[in-house]
Amino acid sequence: DTAVSQTPKYLVTQMGNDKSIKCEQNLGHDTMYWYKQDSKKFLKIMFSYNNKELIINETVPNRFSPKSPDKAHLNLHINSLELGDSAVYFCASSPGTGYTDTQYFGPGTRLTVL
Amino acid sequence: DQQVKQNSPSLSVQEGRISILNCDYTNSMFDYFLWYKKYPAEGPTFLISISSIKDKNEDGRFTVFLNKSAKHLSLHIVPSQPGDSAVYFCAAKVPGTASKLTFGTGTRLQVTL
Numbered sequence A: 001d002t003a004v005s006q007t008p009k010y011l012v013t014q015m016g017n018d019k020s021i022k023c024e025q026n027l028g029h030d031t032m033y034w035y036k037q038d039s040k041k042f043l044k045i046m047f048s049y050n051n052k053e054l055i056i057n058e059t060v061p062n063r064f065s066p067k068s069p070d071k072a073h074l075n076l077h078i079n080s081l082e083l084g085d086s087a088v089y090f091c092a093s094s095p096g097t098g099y100t101d102t103q104y105f106g107p108g109t110r111l112t113v114l
Numbered sequence B: 001d002q003q004v005k006q007n008s009p010s011l012s013v014q015e016g017r018i019s020i021l022n023c024d025y026t027n028s029m030f031d032y033f034l035w036y037k038k039y040p041a042e043g044p045t046f047l048i049s050i051s052s053i054k055d056k057n058e059d060g061r062f063t064v065f066l067n068k069s070a071k072h073l074s075l076h077i078v079p080s081q082p083g084d085s086a087v088y089f090c091a092a093k094v095p096g097t098a099s100k101l102t103f104g105t106g107t108r109l110q111v112t113l
Helices: none
Strands: A004-007 A012-014 A019-025 A031-037 A042-050 A054-058 A064-070 A073-078 A086-094 A109-113 B010-014 B017-026 B032-038 B044-053 B055-057 B063-066 B072-077 B086-093 B101-103 B108-113
Touching: A004 A086, A012 A019, A019 A031, A019 A086, A019 A109, A031 A073, A042 A064, A042 B101, A042 B108, A054 B032, A073 A086, A086 B055, B010 B017, B017 B032, B017 B086, B017 B108, B044 B063, B044 B072, B072 B086
Parallel strands: A012 A109, B010 B108
Antiparallel strands: A004 A019, A019 A073, A031 A042, A031 A086, A042 A054, A064 A073, A086 A109, B017 B072, B032 B044, B032 B086, B055 B063, B063 B072, B086 B101, B086 B108
16 A cells, blocks of 8 residues: 555666556645655756646756656656666655645665666 | 755764754745755655744754855754764755755765664
């Protein structure tokens, strides 16, 4: 009964491949996020969806494409993987976009690009 | 441009003593601040927050202090317990930015016996 779950937990792949990371939340939240934590441990927002609508789209290469089939799911597809994409990717959700709405994070997906 | 900074990458404190974790920010538009705690192989979990209209917020053993003029906040943990050993992230929000959180790089706290 994990609140925010991500699959897979680990992903090792070759440069140039395309991969997807899936995220699901069972909290009934309206808003979901993708964050990237790089090798310097810097946790930075990439995207956010509210009720399946994209509301935050940071400066991210267009090889990264989020998809929200419904409010409970936010998947991240990455095309033509590069070495610099190696990082831990965290999904999160919050009740909404309210000022004090707490974000709940998934356990992360460690992506290694060889 | 790192707008939220945690200049101490690590901190070691004895069990029972006070842990003080510091965070500085540069963006004067930030008006809501949060602390998250992260254990290895887990996602960050929310700990405590403070609005810019306050200078202190307390929740059990955890207290956050905000000094707006210095653009500085701190998290105090009293008394520290071994289970508090984790990485602590400071984060901040600008109003009207659809819940976008800007995080610091974290401070690893180790509470020793």
